[in-house]
Amino acid sequence: MIVAAKYMRSIASAEPMSSVWGTEYEPGNAVVTDEDWEAYTRANTLSIYHPVGTCAMLPRKDGGVVDPKLRVYGVSRLRVVDASIIPIIPGAHIQTAVYGVAEMAADIIVAAWK
Known part of the structure; x- marks a missing residue:
């Protein structure tokens, strides 16, 4: 900066x-x-007030909290579906990315229950 x-x-x-x-x-x-x-x-310098990454979708060895199916490592029957899984701040407002996460999560969860 x-x-x-x-x-x-x-x-x-x-x-x-x-x-x-x-x-x-x-x-x-x-x-x-x-x-x-x-x-x-x-x-x-101020925060952008759009925090992401607190439960990052990354490999566990890299500090990730959730896997690609949004399941929390080491915890059964728990998924995270919000901006916290996005590992880095996108170069735009996060709302669009959150919509994408939600759509992806819906598909993942429906597929898991079929």
Whole structure:
């Protein structure tokens, strides 16, 4: 994140952007050193409020909690069907991914009961 912010600053401070852009508003000229950037980032970065991955669908050896059939490792008759099985945050709002998880789960559960 800091590398990206520094890169954006370098773009904004180079021509032709610098003549159009004006004065940097955030984080401002006081943020210069790596320590400044880290402090600024820690103080001003927020969660995206779409947590995922707390019960990740991964192999157990990799820290996974559920298998590809959504069954919790080591627990019988328990499946997890929500955003927590998505191991990494998608590059978009998670709602579409959650719909996909729900559709997949419905198919898996129906097939298991046939």
